[in-house]
Amino acid sequence: MFKKSNEGAPPATFRMESDTSTMRASKGPSVLGPTLTFRGGELSSDEDLIIEGTVEGKIAHQNHHLTIGKQGKVKANIRARLITVHGSVEGDLHGDEGVHISASAQVIGNVVSPRVSLENGARFQGGISTKEQVAARAASAQAVEDALAFTKPSSGAR
Numbered sequence: 001m002f003k004k005s006n007e008g009a010p011p012a013t014f015r016m017e018s019d020t021s022t023m024r025a026s027k028g029p030s031v032l033g034p035t036l037t038f039r040g041g042e043l044s045s046d047e048d049l050i051i052e053g054t055v056e057g058k059i060a061h062q063n064h065h066l067t068i069g070k071q072g073k074v075k076a077n078i079r080a081r082l083i084t085v086h087g088s089v090e091g092d093l094h095g096d097e098g099v100h101i102s103a104s105a106q107v108i109g110n111v112v113s114p115r116v117s118l119e120n121g122a123r124f125q126g127g128i129s130t131k132e133q134v135a136a137r138a139a140s141a142q143a144v145e146d147a148l149a150f151t152k153p154s155s156g157a158r
Contacts, residue, residue, distance in 0.1 A: 034071045043076075051087075062096060070104055083113075092126075 029048035032038070036053035044060045052069040059066065061080035068074055072087035079094040085105040093099050095113035103121035110126045118124060 029065070029067070068105075077109075 029050050030045060031050045032053045032055070034052045038054070039056045042058040042060055043055060045064065048065045048067075049061060050067045050069055051072040051074060053071070054073045056075040059074070059076050059078040059080070061078070063081055065082040065084070066078065066080035067084045068087045068089055070086045072089075074088070075090045077091045077094075078089070079096075081096045083093050083095045083099045084102070085093075085100070085107055086102045087104070088106040090108045092109045093107070093111045093113070095111070095115075097113070098115035098117070099111050099113040100117045101107055101111075101119065101122045101124060103119040105119075106123040108125045111128045112130075114130050116128050116130065118128075
């Protein structure tokens, strides 16, 4: 009644190329999948990273782009060159170049970055500060200190 067919059956053997000239380094981002859970410690990487799983702890990703995917759930303070949030984050975001919070995101924490974008519909609770503002305050405070130091008489003056 039923006839066994070998069509579509996987080949019994396969060939693996060992020529390193055909092997290329992956230029795409690494992905922490939705079934991955990372708790405690510090997560760092030397490549772009997409988080679709659960991460709790600290994320140090200074020189690269970090994306929290729609399924990503992060409870951590984050430092990265660029940060894009589509999922949920509970913690402070420090973007050296920029932070983008999409409409699907939920963020509870402060954002510090020279460029911040917040899409309509995003749920955000916290403060936003640009580095220019922080740098300007620091420069202003230093100018006041310098002015005060300049008006003080030196101990060697007569």
